[in-house]
Amino acid sequence: MLEFKEIEFSDKDRIEAALKASDFMGCEYSFANNMAWRRLADSKICFYKDFYIVCAFGGETPVFVFPSGSGNIAEIITEMKLFSDSFGCPLTICGVTENSLNMLSELFPDMFTAELDRDGCDYIYLQKDLAELPGKKFHGKRNHLAKFNKLDYVFSPITENDLDDCILFVTEKFNEESPEDHSSLAEQFAMNTYFSHFSRLGLSGGIIRIGGKIAALTVGERLNSNTFCVHIEKADRSFDGIYAAINNFFARSAMNGFTYVNREEDLGIEGLRKAKLSYHPAFLLKKYVVTFN
DSSP: OOBOOOOOGGHHHHHHHHHHHTOOTTTTTHHHHHHTTTTTTTEEEEEEEEEEEEOOOOOSSEEEEEEESSSHHHHHHHHHHHHHHTTTOOEHHHHHHHHHHHHHHHSTTEEEEEEGGGOOOOOEEEEEHHHOOGGGHHHHHHHHHHHTTTEEEEEEEEEGHHHHHHHHHHHHHHHHHHHHHHHHHHHHHHHHHHTTTTTTTTTEEEEETTTEEEEEEEEEESSSSEEEEEEEEEETTSSSSSHHHHHHHHHHOOTTTTEEEOOOOOTOOOOHHHHHHOOSSEEEEEOEEEEOO
8 A cells, every 4th residue: 555755855866766757747746846835735745666656635535646757557556546445535646648648548448537627737838938039929028028127127046145035025925915825825835945945956046136125036947858847936016027027037047958948837817827828838738637437
């Protein structure tokens, strides 16, 4: 039977070996992401042979993330099914991309249903589009950027000397904007985790300072062999064009050598969906929720 536990830094090497073997593009396939967001859905982790598994226990029934690693997929799915059976519920797997869905269909024909999770689909962009903002479709973004460039600002990579200021900035933004519900508190925990263990998590970031104070920040990391993932983007909206600026500056400074940028999902939030679509993704990484019969 699978045995789940809290994720720890001592697990990092083993987790990253499994993630590298799969080379998945989904934003959930990141040690830093798993460590930072573990409180959102009471996520625990498990290893089975050369597989790495994350399971959320915050709902009525456990929900697995499609496993990463190498080995016999049919065997690990069967183990996951036995674990769910012990809870008296069907096996449910989220984050299932089309490639993984096809694999499951071959291994377990007519044994499950699959539903597209539109709110959980990741927005995938071409790095060169975010860095260069080319053509008519990015005309509006270039205008926002031109307005911002008239301000007296400084953009720089995040260093250890900036981390306390980053924590203060996101805390102030949380106090200004966020209700104290579970998801907002989990987000604040995630951001504090990112900044408290920045180097240890292998993160990179960028900040914009205006008048010596942080006005915007962003954090991300290499996700797989060709994709960079942006985990955080926060800014003071009182500065016109600042979101266009932090996005563009970070794409140009930190993402060279990557083909794609994953800017994660929109969670079904209308304003967030509109903002992510406005950057013209190359494609949506479709994800399905699979429920076994």
